[in-house]
Amino acid sequence: MMVLDVDGTLTDGTYQVFDDGAFSKTFHTRDFDALTRMLGIVYVVIMTTSHDEVILKQVKRLQEASSIAKIWKQNNLIVINKSGRKIEVLEGLLKEKKFNWENVAYIGDAHNDIECMKKAIWTGCPSDAIAEVRENSNYISDFSGGKGAVYDFCMYIYNKNDMENR
Numbered sequence: 001m002m003v004l005d006v007d008g009t010l011t012d013g014t015y016q017v018f019d020d021g022a023f024s025k026t027f028h029t030r031d032f033d034a035l036t037r038m039l040g041i042v043y044v045v046i047m048t049t050s051h052d053e054v055i056l057k058q059v060k061r062l063q064e065a066s067s068i069a070k071i072w073k074q075n076n077l078i079v080i081n082k083s084g085r086k087i088e089v090l091e092g093l094l095k096e097k098k099f100n101w102e103n104v105a106y107i108g109d110a111h112n113d114i115e116c117m118k119k120a121i122w123t124g125c126p127s128d129a130i131a132e133v134r135e136n137s138n139y140i141s142d143f144s145g146g147k148g149a150v151y152d153f154c155m156y157i158y159n160k161n162d163m164e165n166r
Contacts, residue, residue: 001097001104002038002157003090003116004150006048006055008109009126012146025054028147032062034154039077042105043097047080047089049112056081087115107153109133109145122160124153 007013011025018024038044046055059079083089094100106113106120109129117123117136124139126149134140139156141149 001043001045001094001099002035002154003045003047003104003106003120004035005108005110005113006046006052007050008129008145009107009113010046010055010146010150012144013109023054026146027058028151030148031146031150031154032058034151034158036062037158038154043076043078045078045080045090045093047083047086049083049086051082055079085115086112087119090116105153105157107150122157124156125149 004010007025010031011027015023015025035044046059048055056079059077078093080089080093090104094104101119102121104116104120105122105124106116107124107126108114108117109126110133111130113125114132114136117133122139123137124141125133125137126141126143126145126147128144129137129140139153141152143149143152
């Protein structure tokens with residue numbers, strides 16, 4: 001199971017707010033390419049504590065894109081929006097899917113990710129994550145949040161698994 005945070009990890013953590021109150025976020029295409037690859041082999045869990053319509057719209061857009069629609073519509077993609085305490089939500093999901101923490105790769109950048117990172121077998125963070133997250137990461141990407149860090153971590157996990165399974 002690949003679990004990732006949204007703000008500061010899948011995005012750079014900034015919002016662009018318009019006069020009408022609408023806002024936008026910026027995603028890196030490479031990060032979603034990596035998630036597409038991972039969806040073929042593991043559950044991908046996108047988890048945020050905020051009520052995030054933007055990530056829901058991005059996932060829906062990918063589910064409708066003709067070339068990758070089949071992959072993004074698979075049942076191994078889970079988006080958890082407005083999650084509350086991430087550790088409690090993730091422990092419930094692990095129990096439901098009959099997984100344990102040794103099946104979890106987790107990438108995050110902030111305080112609300114640390115509890116999960118202390119339990120996951122593989123952990124990663126963007127280069128601009130807070131110090132405590134970097135201290136709890138097996139892998140620190142050379143890239144910042146929203147700038148390819150998710151791609152980098154996915155390839156690290158993918159290559160590590162590929163080498164271990166040879």
